[in-house]
Amino acid sequence: MRSIRKGVVRTVLKMAGDLDNLEYYIKFPSPNFNYNQQNGESDYVFVVNEEKIPVILLFGWAGCQDRYLAKYSQIYEDRGLITLRYTAPVKCLFWKRFQMITIGERLVKLLVDLNFENHPIIVHCFSNGGAFLYQNFMLALERSPKPIQIKGVIFDSAPGKRRILSLFRAISAILGGRPLYNIPVSILMTMFLSMIWLYEVISNYVSPKKTFQSNPLENLKDDRNRWPQHFIYSKTDILIPFTDIEYFADYRQSVGIDVTSLCYDDSPHVKHYSHNKDSYVNSVCNFLNKCLNGSN
Structure with a gap:
C-alpha cells in the first residue's frame, strides 16, 4: 500500500461479462502530511491514527464525470484523509440494475483487499445514483467475510422518490x-x-x-445499520424535491438514527458545494469530526 501513496491512482475493477473496465480512483495522503496543520485548515484538525487513516468513499451521481467528483474528494484530501471515488455506469443505474449487486460486492472486496477493514470509513453519496450504489454496497457489507468499520454516511441531494x-x-x-x-x-x-x-x-x-x-428511498428507510447520517439538499432542487429528503431523514430519525442536515434555499441539484463552499465544507467536516470521535 505504501508504494502507491504518491497521488491519485486510476485503477480498474475487473468484472465478469459486460462489467469490464469499471474505473475507480484512490488517493493516499503524502507520507509527510502534517495532521496538526492540515494545509492551514486549523478549524478542522482530525486526530487520526496514521496506521488507520479514515477512508472517504465517494459515490457519484448518474452520468457524473470523475473530474467533478474529484472536486469533492479534494475537501477530504486537503485534510489528509484517504479517498476512493467511484461512479456506477449509467446502464447499471437505469436498465441493468441487477448488475449493481455485483458492483457492491466488488467494492466491498476492494476494501478488504486494500486492508481497509480496520480503517474508519465514511460514505459520501450523491443523488439517487449514489444512493442506489450505497444501497447495494450496504447489502454486500452484510455478506463481507470481514467486518468493515462504517462510521457514517453523507447524502448529497438524495434520496428521492421515483417520479417520471x-x-x-x-x-x-x-x-x-x-x-x-x-x-x-x-x-x-x-x-x-x-x-x-x-x-x-x-x-x-x-x-x-x-x-x-431498486428504489433507494424506500429500500433504505429501514436499513438496519445505525451509524449517523447527514443530509445536504436544497429547496429549489428540480430533480429531487426537498420534501422527499426531509421525509426520509425524519423517518430515519424516528427509528433512532443520529440525523443532521443542511438545507440551502437556492443551490441546484448536486451543486451545493460550488454555490456555498464555506458552509458546505464546515458541514461535512463537523459531521466527520462527530463520526470519527473516539473511532481511532
Missing part, C-alpha cells in the same frame, strides 16, 4: 447536447425506463422477496 418527470430531467441532463436531439431521445428513454419501473412495482407486489430492489 424527475427521470426525464435526469436523462436529459445526462444526454446534454441540442434540444432537437435531447428532448425526443429523453422522452423515448423515459418511456422505456418507466415500463421497467412498472414491471418492478408489479413484481414486488406479487413476489417481494424474489424481486431485485
Whole structure:
C-alpha cells in the first residue's frame, strides 16, 4: 500500500461479462502530511491514527464525470484523509440494475483487499445514483467475510422518490447536447425506463422477496445499520424535491438514527458545494469530526 501513496491512482475493477473496465480512483495522503496543520485548515484538525487513516468513499451521481467528483474528494484530501471515488455506469443505474449487486460486492472486496477493514470509513453519496450504489454496497457489507468499520454516511441531494418527470430531467441532463436531439431521445428513454419501473412495482407486489430492489428511498428507510447520517439538499432542487429528503431523514430519525442536515434555499441539484463552499465544507467536516470521535 505504501508504494502507491504518491497521488491519485486510476485503477480498474475487473468484472465478469459486460462489467469490464469499471474505473475507480484512490488517493493516499503524502507520507509527510502534517495532521496538526492540515494545509492551514486549523478549524478542522482530525486526530487520526496514521496506521488507520479514515477512508472517504465517494459515490457519484448518474452520468457524473470523475473530474467533478474529484472536486469533492479534494475537501477530504486537503485534510489528509484517504479517498476512493467511484461512479456506477449509467446502464447499471437505469436498465441493468441487477448488475449493481455485483458492483457492491466488488467494492466491498476492494476494501478488504486494500486492508481497509480496520480503517474508519465514511460514505459520501450523491443523488439517487449514489444512493442506489450505497444501497447495494450496504447489502454486500452484510455478506463481507470481514467486518468493515462504517462510521457514517453523507447524502448529497438524495434520496428521492421515483417520479417520471424527475427521470426525464435526469436523462436529459445526462444526454446534454441540442434540444432537437435531447428532448425526443429523453422522452423515448423515459418511456422505456418507466415500463421497467412498472414491471418492478408489479413484481414486488406479487413476489417481494424474489424481486431485485431498486428504489433507494424506500429500500433504505429501514436499513438496519445505525451509524449517523447527514443530509445536504436544497429547496429549489428540480430533480429531487426537498420534501422527499426531509421525509426520509425524519423517518430515519424516528427509528433512532443520529440525523443532521443542511438545507440551502437556492443551490441546484448536486451543486451545493460550488454555490456555498464555506458552509458546505464546515458541514461535512463537523459531521466527520462527530463520526470519527473516539473511532481511532
